[in-house]
Amino acid sequence: MDPYQNRRWVIILSIIAVSIVMVVRLLYLQVLDDKWADRSEEITHSEKSLKPSRGLIYDRNGVLLVEASQVYDIYVTPDKIGETDTTELCKIFDLTREEFDKKLEKASNYASYKASIFIEGMHKDDYAKISYILPELDGFYEERNTQRGYPEHIAAHVLGYIGIISKEEYDADRNSEEPYYTMNDYIGKSGIELVYEKELRGKRGKVSYLKDRLGNEKEDLYSRSAKAGENLYTTLDVELQKYGELLMHNKVGCIVAIEPSTGEILSMVSAPFYDPELFVGRDFGKKYAKINQEDSLGLKPLINKGIYNDTYRPGSIFKLVQALVGMEEGVIQHNTAFACNKALIGCHNHPSPTSVSIAIQHSCNPYFYQVFKKLIQRGDDPSIFKDSRLGIEKWAAAVKSFGLGVKLETDIPGVKSGLIPDANFYDNEFPSKDKPYGKHSWAFSTIYSNSIGEGEIGVSPLQMANLAAIIANRGFYYTPHLVRKVGENGEKRDIYQKRNYTVVSPEHFEPVVNAMEQVVLNGTAKRAQIEGISVCGKTGTVENKAENINDHSVFIAFAPKDDPKIAVAVYVEYGTWGGTWAAPIASLMIERYLNGQLSEKGKAKEDRVTSTSILYKNQKFK
Amino acid sequence: MSTLRNINVWEKMDKWFLVLYLMLVVMGFSTVYSAGIGEGSESLFDWQTDHGKQFYWILISLFMGLIILLLEGSFIRNISYIVYGVVLFLLIAVLFMPAIKGAHSWFKIGSFTIQPAEFAKVAASLAFARYLSKTGVKIENFSTKRNVFLLLVIPMILIILEPDPGTGLVFLSFIFVMYREGLSGNILIMGLFALIIGVLSVYVASFETVEINNQHYYEMVKSDPELFTKTLEKYGSLAMDELYSKTIFTADEIPEIARPSSFFSNNYWFVIVLLLFSGVGFVIVRTFVLPRYRAKYYPTLIWGTLMAIVFILIINWSYDRVFQDRHRTRFQIQFGLKEDRLGDGYNIYQALSAIGSGEVVGKGYMDGTLSNNKYKHVPEQSTDFIFCSWAEERGFIGSLVLVVVYTFFLLRAIIIAERQRSIFTRIFAYCVSSILFFHFMINLGMVIGLAPVIGIPLPFFSKGGSAILGFSALVFILLRLDAERKDVLR
Structure with a gap:
């Protein structure tokens, strides 16, 4: 009757076949193929980090040096910007049309589908004005951030600055064991901000949440609050630092002051300096470029000369080291006399040095020429070349125990080692690395200018101050450092609690200390005298051989003589005699630190120093 | 009553x-x-x-x-x-x-x-x-x-x-x-065959286009460092060779270049396969069909083959000349040759993610994270794409x-x-x-x-x-x- 009734099976089988295909496909999608779970999480889950506030930095007396204030960074995702009128947006963000376009273009160039920074460091008062409208603007959102503030406006070089992480820094962090940073994070760039970055930055918090189609946060799945960074308690003395910067205004050079009994750096002034506030907030790049421009004048405002300029020759202050090493090695006694034979090396007129003390007091060049000669050519070998080689090795080892020619482990980046030449140096690197004289082709006569701190020796101002501290301590030093403790209950690092002894026995220091007292009382540094305080010092005048260029003025000192509280090194480039500028500046620092105020004489000195500017190589002054 | x-x-x-x-x-x-x-x-x-x-x-x-x-x-x-x-x-x-x-x-x-x-x-x-x-x-x-x-x-x-x-x-x-x-x-069978041949030839043409364009993009990336970094940034640290083999580019990233369009274009081997099949058909008919019935099969075979070839050519021509880039992209996404998570492939990508993430037992009733009204990651999730919601929550x-x-x-x-x-x-x-x-x-x-x-x-x-x-x-x-x-x- 119905010829086609078997066709029902075709249709039934088609339905079953389609259903089986569906089930197989669903089985694959939902059970066998794991990737969809991850992909769905990618769509629905989002994370945002909670930024911790950065630790504060205090001086040794609890005065706040670096504060952290709340600011707001505005981010933009160019792809998500809705249909809001651009003129309207400009009005909201208080930008001109050109500024707006430029910022948006910059963000688009980075990645138009990712959020990137639009306005950096918006003050909280400004933010308050737009906070009510911001959530309604598609594509824009804010993130709270910390901005640095510097209430005292000092010590820029030491404190350093923070800035948005660079590509290199970010990549390096990604490759480290515990990557921490995101693309728009701030990071310490220099100074102790850099050294103590880990402690200062704190611990990031995290919220992971479910988002809707528009990316709105809908439900928190997990959250961990941020942990604020630790506060740093530094060794700096605000008053002394500020005073040092006052004295070094309009000069090129450096002051380093150390507390000898602890190795704590009381102040470190590198001139010219800048206000650390300069690098805060908007237009960082512009300001940086501007200050860097001063570089072209050779003033190097961004460099911390205290630790970085290690090619400073020490000049006559090095005679202190020569005397101490000479006595320790037994080549002279404290009462050894040498005639001031100007045929050997130039000198000025002074009484004949009948002892080490008198030689130091008058800074007698020929005397130390002979001391150095005895140290270098001891007669251990008949060949003067081989003998010099043996001699200089012993000498260099002894000198390095003074922290010279070695890198001090100070907690500031960029510390340099300076140079104490040894046999290897003269064999391979002198007079140049390409064409050295070679082994056994140099002798004392080649290197004698080192005897008076000229020649190849290079010393950083930090090392000079440390030398003063060593003599003040009669033979040992603590590695100079800037941070006493991290956090309220922190402790000082072990390496800063360890005494480092020189090879010289304590008894040899007394004649040198006495001589340094005489230098101030009756010698080249009379300008360093302070009423009622026994200052011990030594001047240095570092030769500039070229014509019409003033010598550098160097002075190291400590005081009081019997219970030293402060050791200072002052280096004034092109300041001529050590006694002219470096000595009075050092004495002002000491007086200010020990007495808290200046005497009448001190004030006169201060006027003389602050009213003079010494910026150029061949500047003539009174 | x-x-x-x-x-x-x-x-x-x-x-x-x-x-x-x-x-x-x-x-x-x-x-x-x-x-x-x-x-x-x-x-x-x-x-x-x-x-x-x-x-x-x-x-x-x-x-x-x-x-x-x-x-x-x-x-x-x-x-x-x-x-x-x-x-x-x-x-x-x-x-x-x-x-x-x-x-x-x-x-x-x-x-x-x-x-x-x-x-x-x-x-x-x-x-x-x-x-x-x-x-x-x-x-x-x-x-x-x-x-x-x-x-x-x-x-x-x-x-x-x-x-x-x-x-x-x-x-x-x-x-x-x-x-x-x-x-x-026969009408149903012809329709089915037409569907299969049509889908296959569009697939072949799409495949060919994607290959050419990926090759093209690969060359572009190689010679343009800026594009290279941009690509790396977008796709993470995928190596260049991987970039080439992955079909992850969206239409606007790879400006489609003209496909070399010959008479047979890329479907020539498909035509050859078809001819081979009908050749096999001839052999089968010669071997297994009694001589008196053969005359009935030969014309069917010849006409069928000819019509199929013409059909392929028409589709091939349409693919190149009638359809536009956006249509071709649709085809490519449909065949899984290209993923375009944010553009034309968005709907289907979101839908598959919702369904796939349901796994065996699902996320639980009203606990969907994609197709739930709270989140709305799946477009049309209450109407045409409602199955996503069911599958995500019930697995x-x-x-x-x-x-x-x-x-x-x-x-x-x-x-x-x-x-x-x-x-x-x-x-x-x-x-x-x-x-x-x-x-x-x-x-x-x-x-x-x-x-x-x-x-x-x-x-x-x-x-x-x-x-x-x-x-x-x-x-x-x-x-x-x-x-x-x-x-x-x-």
Whole structure:
């Protein structure tokens, strides 16, 4: 009757076949193929980090040096910007049309589908004005951030600055064991901000949440609050630092002051300096470029000369080291006399040095020429070349125990080692690395200018101050450092609690200390005298051989003589005699630190120093 | 008399079919509720919410079903053409209504909207069954074919004009019914072959284009450091070689370059394969078919092969010259040759993510993180993509239940059809099964990435008052007709 009734099976089988295909496909999608779970999480889950506030930095007396204030960074995702009128947006963000376009273009160039920074460091008062409208603007959102503030406006070089992480820094962090940073994070760039970055930055918090189609946060799945960074308690003395910067205004050079009994750096002034506030907030790049421009004048405002300029020759202050090493090695006694034979090396007129003390007091060049000669050519070998080689090795080892020619482990980046030449140096690197004289082709006569701190020796101002501290301590030093403790209950690092002894026995220091007292009382540094305080010092005048260029003025000192509280090194480039500028500046620092105020004489000195500017190589002054 | 019959209706009604229908309605409503929840009111009776509206529509549908069950089969049969005429009038009238979402598909009455296209399926089924069941009407006749064609194509064109091409395509499902009623199987087989060859040649052409463009992009990236970093930034640290092998670029990233378009273009080897097949066919015919029958097979083979080649060439030419970049991108995404998560492939990527992440047991009812109304990551998650919500929250087990219930439901309709003495009822039952089968196949195929994205609802699940009303009408008319199967002669 119905010829086609078997066709029902075709249709039934088609339905079953389609259903089986569906089930197989669903089985694959939902059970066998794991990737969809991850992909769905990618769509629905989002994370945002909670930024911790950065630790504060205090001086040794609890005065706040670096504060952290709340600011707001505005981010933009160019792809998500809705249909809001651009003129309207400009009005909201208080930008001109050109500024707006430029910022948006910059963000688009980075990645138009990712959020990137639009306005950096918006003050909280400004933010308050737009906070009510911001959530309604598609594509824009804010993130709270910390901005640095510097209430005292000092010590820029030491404190350093923070800035948005660079590509290199970010990549390096990604490759480290515990990557921490995101693309728009701030990071310490220099100074102790850099050294103590880990402690200062704190611990990031995290919220992971479910988002809707528009990316709105809908439900928190997990959250961990941020942990604020630790506060740093530094060794700096605000008053002394500020005073040092006052004295070094309009000069090129450096002051380093150390507390000898602890190795704590009381102040470190590198001139010219800048206000650390300069690098805060908007237009960082512009300001940086501007200050860097001063570089072209050779003033190097961004460099911390205290630790970085290690090619400073020490000049006559090095005679202190020569005397101490000479006595320790037994080549002279404290009462050894040498005639001031100007045929050997130039000198000025002074009484004949009948002892080490008198030689130091008058800074007698020929005397130390002979001391150095005895140290270098001891007669251990008949060949003067081989003998010099043996001699200089012993000498260099002894000198390095003074922290010279070695890198001090100070907690500031960029510390340099300076140079104490040894046999290897003269064999391979002198007079140049390409064409050295070679082994056994140099002798004392080649290197004698080192005897008076000229020649190849290079010393950083930090090392000079440390030398003063060593003599003040009669033979040992603590590695100079800037941070006493991290956090309220922190402790000082072990390496800063360890005494480092020189090879010289304590008894040899007394004649040198006495001589340094005489230098101030009756010698080249009379300008360093302070009423009622026994200052011990030594001047240095570092030769500039070229014509019409003033010598550098160097002075190291400590005081009081019997219970030293402060050791200072002052280096004034092109300041001529050590006694002219470096000595009075050092004495002002000491007086200010020990007495808290200046005497009448001190004030006169201060006027003389602050009213003079010494910026150029061949500047003539009174 | 009618009271007596109505008591019989409850007793004689097919309980299986009714239960399966109710299961689908309950499953469907629970999904609409979950996908739409969080709009402020969780009450079922709130007119303002989507699920509230859907709830009222379901109540209205059940009430309408009750009324249909009270009607006599002969009455339904008799008003078939009238219903068809009324719906045709509505389909014309709706074209003059203001557009909603760009289509003139709805009559808007207050906050309710009526979509006549949903009732066109019922009307066409009735008219179609009425016409074909007439004594003397044989589908083998040309005039029958022509009349049936007109009967179906008129509403279909009107619906496509709205434009609602998805619903228009549903009328293709009547082919199944015609086949059952005697339409030559060759037409179905030819259609199937055309579909396979067409899909394959589009696939080959798409594949070729993607290859060329990836190669092109690879060269571009190699020579342009900026593009290289941009690409790396976007796709992470994928190595260059991987970049080449992965088909992850969006259309605007790889400006499509002109495909070298020769006569055979890239499908030449496909043509060669086809020729090989027909060669094998010849050999088979020569070897296994008796000489006297061979003459019947040879022309079929030759004409078939020639037509297939011409068909391939036409498609190939259209792919290059008629379709535009955006169409080609659609094809490429459809075949999985390209992923475009943010552009053209967005809908399907979100849908697959929702379904795939349901895994075995699902995320739990109302706990979906993609298709839930709170998050709305899946577009059209209450309508065309509602299966995503079901599959995400109930997992594979839920999906399996849905497919099985649906399959039983469709097969039950066929069982009902085949036990009828009345041809009208049989044809109508096949119409019900075929229409629902087509919806099921295309909608589910679409959301799981097997079929192209064609916007048609999943019956009883997708939100929409007219749809649930129309599908319910099909079900209840069939229930009523079936209940009196013993009382009618033919």
